[in-house]
Amino acid sequence: MSDKKTTGSENKNNGVGESQDKEPKTVSGKSSKSKSSSKSKRPSSTETIVVSIGGSLIAPDEIDTSFLLALKRCLIGYTSARKRFILVCGGGGVSRKYLQAASKMAKISSQEADWLGIHGTRLNAYLVNTVLGRYSGTDIIADPKQKVQLTSRKPVAVSGGWKPGWSTDYVAVILAHQVGAQRVINLTNIDYVYDKDPKQYSDAQAIKNITWKDFRAMLPKSWSPGLSSPFDPVASQQAQKHGMEVAIINGKKLAQFEHYLNGRTFRGTLIQPE
Secondary structure, three states: OOHHHHHOOOOOOOOOOOOOOOOOOOOOOOOOOOEEEEEEOOOOOOOOEEEEOOOOHHOOOOHHHHHHHHHHHHOOOOOHHEEEEEEEEOHHHHHHHHHHHHHOOOOOOOHHHHHHHHHHHHHHHHHHHHHHHHHOOOOOOOOOOOOOOOOOOOOEEEOOOOOOOOOOOHHHHHHHHHOOOOEEEEEOOOOEEEOOOOOOOOOOEEEEEEEEEHHHHOOOOOOOOOOOOOHHHHHHHHHHHOEEEEEEOOOOOOHHHHHOOOHHHHOEEEEEEE
16 A cells, blocks of 8 residues: 555554544545545334444453443444344454464465454354354354354354455455345444544545445455554455445443434444445
8 A cells, every 4th residue: 555545444463553543523425535424224114234343442462341241332332223143253353473483383375364363253253153142143154154153142243254365354345245144343443434544644635435345445445464554455345335334433432432322423434335
């Protein structure tokens, strides 16, 4: 990504942190890169929403039990409001530690590195599934192309990574398309997507609303393990193709996640079809 097109993003592998943006929220309007604040739609019937949870939230270094318990309380509250959730978990510190250890002891291929990362995501997924208890299924989703069933008694399903070459963002979009979900939430460790990296450029501007066309113009054309990007380029292409809306929200600020679910103005970036 060039200097002019660098975005702030969750560090799934390399430590890009949260910005200190303190801009007040404003009323929403048409999609643009610079003007309006983010506001979600609020469907009236039962809805399935896919939530991609950055591994840096689940296990930044050690497992963040406070975050997981707060997320559980939040999700359970919304299941009674006719919402169903599919959670897709990233690897975070778990995957990173295994990759670092393996690299010190052996020369590993890109596919081996991918599988280590994938199993880290699945370990996190099993943890989240266990924390959810009776609200989720007995096992995690191993293949996002297999049918997922959500019910009032089991309103949440959990997934990790899938196979080498595909990010958890991509898994989230595949699952959303499979169940007919039109909204994907990416819980990450930044407040907004920026027009360039706010850790390197003091004049970086927060983006509140943006179209898929403009967002994809900011990204590299392909995904590779370790890529620092707010949302995977390949997943972005598929989300645009299927007319999905993606909200990028700081998972450490679950009140903003709730604002989005409630159809209120929220602090984050909303990516929408043209």
